[in-house]
Amino acid sequence: MDAQVSINDSQAVLRLGSRFDFKAHREFRDAVESLLGQAGSRNLQVDLAEVTYLDSSALGMLLMLRDKAKATNKDVALVGVKGSVKQVLDIANFSKLFSIA
Structure with a gap:
């Protein structure tokens, strides 16, 4: 997996x-720490447009991000969701936990 962090005004994006x-756990965790360390960023977006596969450990990592972001008063949105990734998120009822676009 390739994780890229970018910051624009009050919004941080993790692509x-x-x-x-599960193999992406360490890279994802490092990217999350970078995102949450951005003092001016209130809104966090996880861009899943290039993701072609995710498993249950990825769902757990997204939940971990949500919990850590909430503890620092930041909002998380999942963007670029499509195809099989959208199906997995729909089945897991993530639309009740995240803003998904």
Whole structure:
């Protein structure tokens, strides 16, 4: 997986690529720490447009991000969701936990 962090005004974006699974745990965790460390960023977006596969550990990582962001008064949105990734998030009822676009 390739994780890229970018900051624009009060919004931070984490772009993920390819497979989002347990092997991506360390890279995802490091990117999350970078995102949450941005003092001026109130809104966090996880861009899943390039993700073609995610598993249950990826769902757990997204929940971890949500909890850590909430503890620092930041909002998380999942964007670029499509195809099989959208199906997995729908089945897991993530639309009740995240803003999804």
